[in-house]
Amino acid sequence: MQYDFTTVTRRFGMGSNKWDEMLRYHSEDQIPQDVVPFSVADMEFKTAPQISQGLKDFLDTSILGYANATETYKQVVCRWMYQQHGWKAKPEWILPSHGVIDAFFNAAKLYSEEDDGILLLTPVYYPMYYAAIVHNRKVVDCPLVENRDRYEIDFEDFERKAADPGTKVFILCSPHNPVGRVWTEEELRKLGQICNRHGVLVVSDEIHSDLVMPGHKHIVYASLGEEFQQNCLILTAPSKTFNLAGMQTSNVFIPNEQLRQIFFQELQKTYANPKCNILGYKACELAYTKGREWMESCIRVIHTNEELVRSFLAAHFPQIKVFPLEGTYLLWMDWRGLGVDYKELERINREEAFLFFDEGHIFGAQGQGYERWNLACPTACVQAALERMKAVYSKYGKDEG
Ligand SMILES: Cc1ncc(COP(=O)(O)O)c(C=O)c1O
Numbered sequence: 001m002q003y004d005f006t007t008v009t010r011r012f013g014m015g016s017n018k019w020d021e022m023l024r025y026h027s028e029d030q031i032p033q034d035v036v037p038f039s040v041a042d043m044e045f046k047t048a049p050q051i052s053q054g055l056k057d058f059l060d061t062s063i064l065g066y067a068n069a070t071e072t073y074k075q076v077v078c079r080w081m082y083q084q085h086g087w088k089a090k091p092e093w094i095l096p097s098h099g100v101i102d103a104f105f106n107a108a109k110l111y112s113e114e115d116d117g118i119l120l121l122t123p124v125y126y127p128m129y130y131a132a133i134v135h136n137r138k139v140v141d142c143p144l145v146e147n148r149d150r151y152e153i154d155f156e157d158f159e160r161k162a163a164d165p166g167t168k169v170f171i172l173c174s175p176h177n178p179v180g181r182v183w184t185e186e187e188l189r190k191l192g193q194i195c196n197r198h199g200v201l202v203v204s205d206e207i208h209s210d211l212v213m214p215g216h217k218h219i220v221y222a223s224l225g226e227e228f229q230q231n232c233l234i235l236t237a238p239s240k241t242f243n244l245a246g247m248q249t250s251n252v253f254i255p256n257e258q259l260r261q262i263f264f265q266e267l268q269k270t271y272a273n274p275k276c277n278i279l280g281y282k283a284c285e286l287a288y289t290k291g292r293e294w295m296e297s298c299i300r301v302i303h304t305n306e307e308l309v310r311s312f313l314a315a316h317f318p319q320i321k322v323f324p325l326e327g328t329y330l331l332w333m334d335w336r337g338l339g340v341d342y343k344e345l346e347r348i349n350r351e352e353a354f355l356f357f358d359e360g361h362i363f364g365a366q367g368q369g370y371e372r373w374n375l376a377c378p379t380a381c382v383q384a385a386l387e388r389m390k391a392v393y394s395k396y397g398k399d400e401g
Helices: 017-022 049-061 071-085 100-110 127-133 155-162 185-197 257-269 278-290 292-316 342-352 379-395
Strands: 094-097 117-122 138-143 145-147 150-152 167-173 201-205 232-236 250-253 330-334 370-374
Touching: 049 278, 071 094, 071 278, 094 100, 094 257, 100 127, 100 167, 100 201, 100 232, 100 250, 100 257, 117 127, 117 155, 127 138, 127 167, 138 155, 155 167, 155 185, 167 185, 185 201, 292 330, 292 379, 342 379
Parallel strands: 117 138, 117 167, 167 201, 201 232
Antiparallel strands: 094 250, 145 150, 232 250, 330 370
């Protein structure tokens, strides 16, 4: 089936933060039709027809009352994890949650105490810092190491930090936002062995796990073996894969009974118990039962966009370092080679070039001078953005071809 990955839907007035953010710099009519924001991680693609049609049918035949996750829903989610990633999960391990952020905020609070440490591989998705900070936990950051064009883990540093008795939780971002790594089995095993040795709980955010580029394979952390499975939470959602973030439905897998009870009781305190949106459940079910072909086509478009950016920048801006995109649709780039201060970079991009990236520094101090480009958009928008970039930066004598 042919899917529509080319239509641009202008989302002004639809409550989209990243679209409204552009209006701080330009009025709506000044913004060219082929400009889309490349920041916050949702897609500029129309919903998969299997999901939108399925939701319409559901609306015509159902009643929008309170709803819990049904047994069928949980089985569908487990089947997806097995078919997609080879991990055999049990339906009773699932606690639905409104979001993956909610889930790792809860985990930071529930499995540690004030002043304890939350371990992070940085730079990392910024709400993970807040999960520690808002609960008065310490951020224990283990900086990733740039080894030529690849980010790697400093296992010695990681072990030193995990061994501190105050370190209680490790929030793993897998695949890693923003650096685009898909962690190998060997890397995950090493991390896991260290955490198990020192009694650090692993909260594995796998929201990007379905969006893996050719040649890479996502490993569900819990699938490493029973001792790993018993010391972790696995957080997933259809929201990145199928662009359903507004449906606010995600799934928390907690194989360990005791850990699950702790999480469950917390949800009960707020009557969340665990309850999500009836349309969110349905959308997730439709995505996981009927969406695979759309997802595969979508990954091809993201891959095409990545190749386009990579080859264009290599030809015209070789001073910009583009990291490999192993997974996610978020391309991580080091722009420092242009020799422009990071604040000025942001100004030129937004005001002159209509380029709205996520600025690297929001992911941690190491990200200063870096940009994160969300490539989940029509290829024509990427092409147009590259042309604008060339036109603007050539005025500053920064392009090389
Ligand atoms: C790594 C990661 N985790 C979580 C989220 C957000 O999850 P949710 O919308 O389910 O709270 C994002 C969104 O960009 C993300 O990149």
